[in-house]
Amino acid sequence: DAGVTQSPTHLIKTRGQQVTLRCSPKSGHDTVSWYQQALGQGPQFIFQYYEEEERQRGNFPDRFSGHQFPNYSSELNVNALLLGDSALYLCASSLGQRRGYTFGSGTRLTVV
Amino acid sequence: KQEVTQIPAALSVPEGENLVLNCSFTDSAIYNLQWFRQDPGKGLTSLLLIQSSQREQTSGRLNASLDKSSGRSTLYIAASQPGDSATYLCAVTPGSGYALNFGKGTSLLVTP
Numbered sequence: 454d455a456g457v458t459q460s461p462t463h464l465i466k467t468r469g470q471q472v473t474l475r476c477s478p479k480s481g482h483d484t485v486s487w488y489q490q491a492l493g494q495g496p497q498f499i500f501q502y503y504e505e506e507e508r509q510r511g512n513f514p515d516r517f518s519g520h521q522f523p524n525y526s527s528e529l530n531v532n533a534l535l536l537g538d539s540a541l542y543l544c545a546s547s548l549g550q551r552r553g554y555t556f557g558s559g560t561r562l563t564v565v
Numbered sequence: 566k567q568e569v570t571q572i573p574a575a576l577s578v579p580e581g582e583n584l585v586l587n588c589s590f591t592d593s594a595i596y597n598l599q600w601f602r603q604d605p606g607k608g609l610t611s612l613l614l615i616q617s618s619q620r621e622q623t624s625g626r627l628n629a630s631l632d633k634s635s636g637r638s639t640l641y642i643a644a645s646q647p648g649d650s651a652t653y654l655c656a657v658t659p660g661s662g663y664a665l666n667f668g669k670g671t672s673l674l675v676t677p
Contacts, residue, residue, distance in 0.1 A: 459608075486663070495569070495654055495667030496609070509663050543608055550663045551596050556609035 457557035459544050465563045466534050474529040474560045478546030485527040486554065487519060488543040496543055502527055503550050531562075539564045567592045571655055571668035578645055579676055586640040586671045588655030593633050596658040600629050600640050603652045603670070612653075613640070617660075645675045 458477040466472050478485050484503045488496035498511035502521035516532045525546075531538055541561050545554040568591045578584055588598075597616045601609040613622045613629040615638070621630040626643040642649060652672045656665040 457608075486665075488665075493669070495656075495669045496665070497667075498664035501663045511664055541606070545609075545665075551658055553597070553599060553611060553614040554665065555611060556601070558608035561606070 457544055457546050457555050459542075459557035459560050461560060462558065463561045463563075465565060468534055468536060468564055470534050471530065471532045472534060472562060474531075474542050474544075474562070476527045476529070476544030476546075476557060478525050478527070478544075479555045482546035482548050482555070483525050484547045484550050485521055485525065486545045486547075487527070487529045488545065489513075490541040490543055490559070492540075499529070501550065508550060534564045536564050538562065567595075567657060567659055567666045569655060569657060569666050569668040571653075571671050573671060574669065575672040575674075577674040577676065580645060580647060582645050582675075583641070583643050584645055584673075586642070586653050586655075586673070588638040588640070588668055590636045590638075590657050590666070592659065593636050594660035595633060596660055598629075598631055598638050598655065598657045599665070600627075600638075601654040601656065603654060605652075609654065642673075645673075647675045647677050649673060650675050 486501040487499040490496040500510040505521045521527045541559045543559045544557045600612040615631045628641040652670040654670045656667045
């Protein structure tokens with residue numbers, strides 16, 4: 454039973470560039486949420502996708518956008534990268550919007 | 566705004582000790598509470614999920630309790646082992662909305 458799969462695992466980008474992170478939810482799950490985790494901090498909610506629509510958004514600028522595909526997989530896009538965007542980006546899936554979440558291993562993004 | 570606090574921030578114990586990690590939250594109108602484990606640089610592993618109507622959940626050497634009215638949860642780890650060394654995160658799902666609100670975690674080191 455495959456868990457949540459995220460790609461790539463590590464990424465280095467230059468300030469001002471754009472990046473796309475990908476997530477495949479756990480089999481049977483239909484909801485995907487994205488979180489940003491800075492070093493030494495708890496994860497911060499970016500947004501949640503359900504039925505291919507953004508259902509809730511955290512306190513992140515419009516440079517952060519996403520998409521959910523018919524197969525429930527999801528992408529997180531970040532434009533105009535800033536040094537402060539360097540973090541571990543976590544994808545979480547669930548069956549329904551408020552059930553227990555299963556997290557992936559994350560994508561470590563470094564902006565230089 | 567829901568605030569989640571975890572005490573202590575760090576804990577070092579000898580192998581075999583029983584220990585308690587604490588989590589408090591400011592808004593008692595929660596849907597559920599989840600405890601996670603995070604190894605350095607890795608994703609989150611779900612340990613226990615407690616629904617708002619429940620008082621506790623157990624899995625192996627782990628027991629989590631929830632006192633919603635006082636805004637507190639504890640994670641009890643029995644007979645600690647060096648393999649338990651990790652950061653433990655507490656997260657609440659609010660009564661309305663879907664975003665998990667995380668504490669900053671407790672960093673646990675179990676020494677042989």
